[in-house]
Amino acid sequence: MAPDPLKPLIQVLGSNRVKLDEPMSQHTYFKIGGPADAFFQAATVADLILAVRTCLKLKIPYFILGGGSNILVSDQGIRGLVIKNRADAVRTVGFQGKIKSGQKPQVNQAVVEADSGTLLNKLDRYTIEEGLSGLEVFLSVPGTVGGAIYNNSHYRPEANEFIGNYLYQATLIDQTGNLKPVDHDYFKFNYDYSLLHQTHEPVVKASFALQGGHKEALWQTATDLVKRRNDRQPIGIACSGCTFRNISQADAIRLGTPDYTQSAGHLIDKAGLKGLTVGQARVSSVHAAFIENLGGATAQDVLAIIDTIKQQVKAKFAVALEPEI
Numbered sequence: 001m002a003p004d005p006l007k008p009l010i011q012v013l014g015s016n017r018v019k020l021d022e023p024m025s026q027h028t029y030f031k032i033g034g035p036a037d038a039f040f041q042a043a044t045v046a047d048l049i050l051a052v053r054t055c056l057k058l059k060i061p062y063f064i065l066g067g068g069s070n071i072l073v074s075d076q077g078i079r080g081l082v083i084k085n086r087a088d089a090v091r092t093v094g095f096q097g098k099i100k101s102g103q104k105p106q107v108n109q110a111v112v113e114a115d116s117g118t119l120l121n122k123l124d125r126y127t128i129e130e131g132l133s134g135l136e137v138f139l140s141v142p143g144t145v146g147g148a149i150y151n152n153s154h155y156r157p158e159a160n161e162f163i164g165n166y167l168y169q170a171t172l173i174d175q176t177g178n179l180k181p182v183d184h185d186y187f188k189f190n191y192d193y194s195l196l197h198q199t200h201e202p203v204v205k206a207s208f209a210l211q212g213g214h215k216e217a218l219w220q221t222a223t224d225l226v227k228r229r230n231d232r233q234p235i236g237i238a239c240s241g242c243t244f245r246n247i248s249q250a251d252a253i254r255l256g257t258p259d260y261t262q263s264a265g266h267l268i269d270k271a272g273l274k275g276l277t278v279g280q281a282r283v284s285s286v287h288a289a290f291i292e293n294l295g296g297a298t299a300q301d302v303l304a305i306i307d308t309i310k311q312q313v314k315a316k317f318a319v320a321l322e323p324e325i
Contacts (some may be wrong), residue, residue, distance in 0.1 A: 033073025
């Protein structure tokens with residue numbers, strides 16, 4: 001039976017669509033996390049808006065979950081409603097180019113719009129197939145469009161490859177439940193940062209301004225980068241991506257890190273922490289910035305490793321690492 005505070009929520013969203021005490025370990029890359037009080041899958045933008053507005057009206061805390069990467073959920077779970085965002089329509093909403101009779105348009109620029117629950121991988125494949133360049137470097141990067149915007153997802157930050165570079169416009173839900181159109185500048189993008197870290201406004205949909213390209217060359221670039229990632233990151237084991245942010249070039253020079261590295265993984269490796277294990281959690285032997293769940297790891301196991309890494313890297317290199325997850 002649903003707890004009394006959740007009954008009005010369930011009446012609006014539907015008793016057949018709201019799950020109670022849903023284990024979050026089933027919905028995260030880490031395969032870690034206690035139960036959510038209530039869990040709802042938003043299949044469409046309308047579902048997403050309804051769920052958020054209902055929580056705001058009833059003063060029920062909510063958390064929007066995208067792909068489940070880049071996140072560690074407490075062993076105690078999440079209070080209130082978890083909204084699993086599965087709204088994933090993608091469409092081209094405008095382009096500039098030339099049209100010749102009987103031929104596909106030659107596109108110079110285009111704007112592609114995606115619902116916020118769209119997997120970044122799906123959006124990337126769509127734009128590559130359309131011959132649009134910019135997002136191909138993110139092929140196989142986990143997560144959804146909404147999550148990517150929230151954290152300004154990147155592949156090679158040293159090459160300025162950030163998703164925020166391509167964002168044109170977005171629609172958010174403000175704190176009163178109203179839809180709020182915003183442009184790129186609103187987000188104040190930075191490394192692993194957007195203004196959403198402060199406002200916590202859900203993303204409903206987003207559009208990206210892209211340049212025309214050649215589909216075959218874009219696929220080649222994308223698949224080459226996927227292979228590079230797979231060669232350098234743990235594959236086939238539960239983990240949540242890079243656990244720590246890299247440091248700035250200025251800090252690397254100021255602190256004299258080994259080889260003036262900015263890489264958190266390199267610093268963790270140099271501190272001798274590859275393979276460090278707590279319970280069923282382990283620092284990856286492939287890439288030290290990754291923490292792996294060997295099976296049955298708890299959030300406390302992961303937090304204990306994070307704490308040890310921070311202490312030892314600080315002691316050896318005077319670097320204060322910050323979590324990325």
